[in-house]
Structures are given as structure tokens and as C-alpha cells.
Amino acid sequence: MLVKRILFVAFALGGMLQVRAQSAKHVVLISIDGLRPEFYLDPAWPAPHLRQLKQQGVYARQVVGVFPTVTYPSHTSIVTGQPPGKHGIYYNTPFEAPKGRWYWEDSSIKTPTLWKAVKHAGLTSGAVMWPVTVGAPIDYNFPVRRADGDEKTDQLSVTRPYITPAGMLDQMAAAGNGTVTADDFKYRDVDRTIGRMGAFIFKQYQPALLAIHFIQADHAQHEHGRDAPEVKTAVAVIDSMIGRVIAAVEESGQTSNTTIIVTGDHGFVDATQSVAPNVLLEKNGLISGDDWKAKFYTTGGSAFLYTKKAGDAATTQQVEQLLRQLPHGDQWFRIVTKKELEAIGANPEVELALAMKKGFVASNAIKGPLIRTKPLGGAHGYYPDFDEIYTGFIAAGNGIKKGSTLARLRMLDIAPVICRLLGIPPIGNGTVALPDIFSNR
Structure with missing residues (x-):
């Protein structure tokens, strides 16, 4: 009986020590919207902190995303390890949704998230501007919620009711980090605001998982194309804010206990022509x-x-025939069959898809010409099977082997990696069988 009690106490203490050890570990997950691997592979890009992290840890030359390669499905795949067909965030906005209706709420996600896994493990989490997090079980959360789908409206007043804890921004100001105003969310300043909030959350609360989403590189590439000077400016600002987050980790005395992961949701393609299949x-x-x-x-x-x-085979066949009869259709897009959609884990509600060729985007227009010229601008949403649309990955710090390179990584592998680093049960259908990433701990 005494032996059993001793074993029970030892087991209980071991469990307590394990929880304490886990709670002393931190993962800072940083997403750069529109991240391309050359941002850290090519020294011509103004990203010294990204290159420093790359040298200190592991990096990938390519990260294969999900279909479509757009922000909300991709970010949800990052935190679930599941493709859109499983997690249910098929696009940024639901099909036939009214104006302004995006996938805002965490309740839209059909599969377990890192937020839930962290909470179930008794740990805490934080997030800044991470998509699909309104109402998420995140302890320190500034989610994305906009009015009328217009990113130029007052982000702060629309988001304030969804911030947790409700007084977080007041605590930030009281701690000497300055007030946050509506002007701070204008595009020229938004990533500085995001970086400032992310650094504050880590230093103030030290959550086990902190996810930060920077957005200006995406906006600049949409507006000006892949390689415009405005894109380099955006990357430089984001890199400086990553430096600020790293400094917050250092000032907190948690450098040896922290893993920093930088990834993205998609690459970018320059496009000058638009195809309107509904015409x-x-x-x-x-x-x-x-x-x-x-x-x-x-x-x-x-x-x-x-x-x-739903499942109208005759109509689907008619549409496919019309598409294949177009004289130059194969120069604009390729048809993705239902079987291919199932294999890649895309939306199960659709019958087929069009994967546009590089240089082309798709339009929802119903009237007018089938194909039209558009101003040069960057685009994404493509099928993830070519270089320009791949995104990137860097991991450095606690639990990460230094000096390794991965030729290719799947976006679906990121959530299981984070679970392993935090010592919590894995989620998703990715793999942690990546021996070149982890150090012996």
C-alpha cells in the first residue's frame, strides 16, 4: 500500500513538473501575409531579423499551401493542421454572403484549433489580427473584425467589443506602451500597431502561444505588384516589428524558453488579365x-x-463542355476536377474549379467581355503547385535544431510542430516526422 502511495505521489509530482515545464515554454507564431521565401533567402530584401532567425534555426525553401491560397483558409489551416474541406473556412467570405460578411467567428471552424488545444492543456494563448478568431478561446486576443468588409474603415471601434480581456488596450497604455487609436490602423501604421500589441502581450502576459498576423506586405503586393518599392518598404517595417517582438522576449528573460516561428499564407503572382467565367x-x-x-x-x-x-451532374457536364470548347481556355486556366478537389482537401460543396494560369485572375462579373485587361497588380488564390505561390517558414529557438534547411514543407505540418514544441497532444493531419527541425530536449 505504501509503495502504491509513493508511486502515486511520484506520478502526480511528475505530472505537475511536466505541466510547469510546458507552461514555461513559449511559441511565438508570426504570419506575414503574402510572405515569399525570397524575403529571407535574398539579401536584397530589407529583412535582417528574418535572416538572423534563418541562420539561428531551420528554414524552408518552399511551403506548399492549401487551395485556394487565400488568407482566411490558409491561416485556419496553419492553426488546425487541416485543409479547408475539413476545417470549413473555404474562402475569405462565404459564398453568396451579404456585403461585409466574412468568416469572422471562431465558431465557423469545424475542427480543433491550436487555441483549443492550448486551453485544454491548461496553458494560455494570445493573438493579434489573426483571421477567424472572434469569440475564440484565446486569453489575450485582438481579432479581425471589420465593418462592411472595408479595410479602410475604423478597425478599432469595430473590433473593440471583441477584444479579450476587454481592458487589454488600457493595460497596454498604462504599461507605457502608448494608446491605440483609430489612426494606428491605417495602412501606413497598421503593422507597427500590430507589432506593438504583440510585443506588449508577450511581455505582459507571457502566453504559451502567441500568434501575430502582419498584413501590409499583402496589401502592397496587391496594389503595386510583387516587386514594387512599396513592397520592400512594407517588408522592412514588418521585419523591424519582428525585431520588436524578439526584444520583448529577451526583456522578459524568456529567450531560452521560446521558439519563434515565421510563416505565411501564400505567395504572389503579377496579373494583368481577368477572366469572368460567369459571363x-x-x-x-x-x-x-x-x-x-x-x-x-x-x-x-x-x-x-x-x-x-447540389451534385447536379448534367449541369456540371454542360459547364465543363462549354469551358473545354473555349478557343483559348487552356491558356487562361486548367479545370480542377471533383476528384482533384477531394484529394487536395478543397471545398466539398463545389463540382469543379478553375485554376488560373500565371498572369490571369478570375472575376465574378456576369456581364461584359469574358476576358479583359486589368492594371498590373499582385494576386493569389491559385492552385498551390508553382514557385511564385509558395510561402515560407522559419523556426528558431527552444527545441529547434540550428542550421537545417528543408526543401519543402506543407502548411498542414505547422500545427503539429507547434503542438510538439508545447508538449501538448497533436492536432491536424500533418506530421511531426521532421527530424531536421527538432533538437534533442
């Missing part, structure tokens, strides 16, 4: 005013076919 459907009687038998929903470099009657 083809309207001309052939499949769309008539508000009524339709088949309709494409487009998101950058892809278009997804819905049929009014």
Missing part, C-alpha cells in the same frame, strides 16, 4: 438575373463552380 454561363442560359443553375465563385487565381441543385 460564359450567362450567355448559355445558366444564369438569368438572380436565378441560376450554375455559378462560379471566384477568389483571385481560382474559381469554384456551384450548382443550384
Whole structure:
């Protein structure tokens, strides 16, 4: 009996020590919207902190994303280890949603998230501007919530009711980090604001998991193309804010206990032409005013076919024939079959998709020309099977082997890696069988 008690006490103490050890570990997950690997591989880009992290840890030359390669599905895959077809965030905005209705709420996600896994392990989490986190079980959270889908409106007043804890920004000001105003969310300042909040959350609360989403590199590439001077300016600002977060870790005395991961959601493609597949459907009687038998929903470099009657094989076949009969269609896009969509884990509600070729984007327009010229701008949303659309990955710090390079990593592998680093049960269908990443601990 005494032996059993001793074993029980030893087991209990061991469990307590394990929890304490885990709670002393931290992962800072940084997403750069529109991150391309050359930001840290090419010294011409103004990113000294990214290159320093790359030298101190592990980096990937390519990270293969999900389909479509857009922000909200990708960020949800990062924190679930699941593709859109499983986690349920198919695009940035739901099909036929009213104006301003995006996938804001955590309740839209159908599979376990890192936030939930961390909470179930008795640890804490924080997030700044991470998509699909309104109402998420995040202890220190400044989520994304906008009015009317317009990123130029007052982000702060719209988001304030969803901040947890409610007084977090007041605590930030009281701690000498300055007040946060509506002007701080204008594009010229937004990433500085995000970096400032991220650094404060780590230093003040030291959560086990802190996720930070920087957005200006995406905006600059959309507006000006992949390699415009404005993109380099955006990257320089983001890199400086990553430096600020690293400094907060150091000032907290947690450098040896912290892993910093930098990743992204998609790359970018310069596009000068737009294809409107719904024009083809309207001309052939499949769309008539508000009524339709088949309709494409487009998101950058892809278009997804819905049929009014789910699984309408005859209508799907008709659409596919119309597409294949286009004289130059194969120069604009390739058809992604239902079987391919299932294999890559895309939206199960659609019958087929169009993967646009480089230089082309898809449009939701129903009237006008099928193909039209557009001003030069960057785009994403493409099928993740070519260099320009891949994103990147760097990991450095606690638990990470120094000096390793991965030729390729899947976005779905990131959540299981974070779970292993935090010592919590894994989520997702990725793999932690990545011996070149982890150090012996």
C-alpha cells in the first residue's frame, strides 16, 4: 500500500513538473501575409531579423499551401493542421454572403484549433489580427473584425467589443506602451500597431502561444505588384516589428524558453488579365438575373463552380463542355476536377474549379467581355503547385535544431510542430516526422 502511495505521489509530482515545464515554454507564431521565401533567402530584401532567425534555426525553401491560397483558409489551416474541406473556412467570405460578411467567428471552424488545444492543456494563448478568431478561446486576443468588409474603415471601434480581456488596450497604455487609436490602423501604421500589441502581450502576459498576423506586405503586393518599392518598404517595417517582438522576449528573460516561428499564407503572382467565367454561363442560359443553375465563385487565381441543385451532374457536364470548347481556355486556366478537389482537401460543396494560369485572375462579373485587361497588380488564390505561390517558414529557438534547411514543407505540418514544441497532444493531419527541425530536449 505504501509503495502504491509513493508511486502515486511520484506520478502526480511528475505530472505537475511536466505541466510547469510546458507552461514555461513559449511559441511565438508570426504570419506575414503574402510572405515569399525570397524575403529571407535574398539579401536584397530589407529583412535582417528574418535572416538572423534563418541562420539561428531551420528554414524552408518552399511551403506548399492549401487551395485556394487565400488568407482566411490558409491561416485556419496553419492553426488546425487541416485543409479547408475539413476545417470549413473555404474562402475569405462565404459564398453568396451579404456585403461585409466574412468568416469572422471562431465558431465557423469545424475542427480543433491550436487555441483549443492550448486551453485544454491548461496553458494560455494570445493573438493579434489573426483571421477567424472572434469569440475564440484565446486569453489575450485582438481579432479581425471589420465593418462592411472595408479595410479602410475604423478597425478599432469595430473590433473593440471583441477584444479579450476587454481592458487589454488600457493595460497596454498604462504599461507605457502608448494608446491605440483609430489612426494606428491605417495602412501606413497598421503593422507597427500590430507589432506593438504583440510585443506588449508577450511581455505582459507571457502566453504559451502567441500568434501575430502582419498584413501590409499583402496589401502592397496587391496594389503595386510583387516587386514594387512599396513592397520592400512594407517588408522592412514588418521585419523591424519582428525585431520588436524578439526584444520583448529577451526583456522578459524568456529567450531560452521560446521558439519563434515565421510563416505565411501564400505567395504572389503579377496579373494583368481577368477572366469572368460567369459571363460564359450567362450567355448559355445558366444564369438569368438572380436565378441560376450554375455559378462560379471566384477568389483571385481560382474559381469554384456551384450548382443550384447540389451534385447536379448534367449541369456540371454542360459547364465543363462549354469551358473545354473555349478557343483559348487552356491558356487562361486548367479545370480542377471533383476528384482533384477531394484529394487536395478543397471545398466539398463545389463540382469543379478553375485554376488560373500565371498572369490571369478570375472575376465574378456576369456581364461584359469574358476576358479583359486589368492594371498590373499582385494576386493569389491559385492552385498551390508553382514557385511564385509558395510561402515560407522559419523556426528558431527552444527545441529547434540550428542550421537545417528543408526543401519543402506543407502548411498542414505547422500545427503539429507547434503542438510538439508545447508538449501538448497533436492536432491536424500533418506530421511531426521532421527530424531536421527538432533538437534533442
